[in-house]
Amino acid sequence: DADVTQTPRNRITKTGKRIMLECSQTKGHDRMYWYRQDPGLGLQLIYYSFDVKDINKGEISDGYSVSRQAQAKFSLSLESAIPNQTALYFCATSDLFRDSNQPQHFGDGTRLSIL
């Protein structure tokens, strides 16, 4: 679904570095989400945002921060990366009225490796 774009697609970095993952959408959705996917664990919610002024912690927000720069942009930051943050990260969006506030549209993911 090219309407939700994540950059970069792959990133390898070192422990202690600051990393930003970006997500932009052209769907006009008000709600955006960041998930991480680990083998055997499914997806876990990191942060979610219902509009530009609304940011909420998910299940595993420790070690992460987010910024909703505009309705179409939602960035995830790792202030000081650690190896157990190695995972596949997905951004998702949903429309309040059409999707009943559940993530319906996912980006292609960012594969992050921290050495």
Place this chain on the structure above:
Amino acid sequence: AQSVSQHNHHVILSEAASLELGCNYSYGGTVNLFWYVQYPGQHLQLLLKYFSGDPLVKGIKGFEAEFIKSKFSFNLRKPSVQWSDTAEYFCAVTSLSGGYNKLIFGAGTRLAVHP
């Protein structure tokens, strides 16, 4: 804490075989239920969802799921699988949390279909 269990982590089938993937959840209240599919190297896509009404839900690509409230189950079925159904399948359920129906994912079931 609410949880979603997918009992089969790996399933291997031949083409034309019937498929049933199990999903059980722990939440006792009103639920919304979802099945997502992730094809190799791609993002998650919504297969089907249940909010209310007929407990037998039809989704895309010939998939269906049946909500059995008494068993806390939402099993995914397909009468005859194809090689192109090879993917990872995630069951998910909403969980009330601070007014927002946070989505809880199961660990996923990896399906391999052999020609």
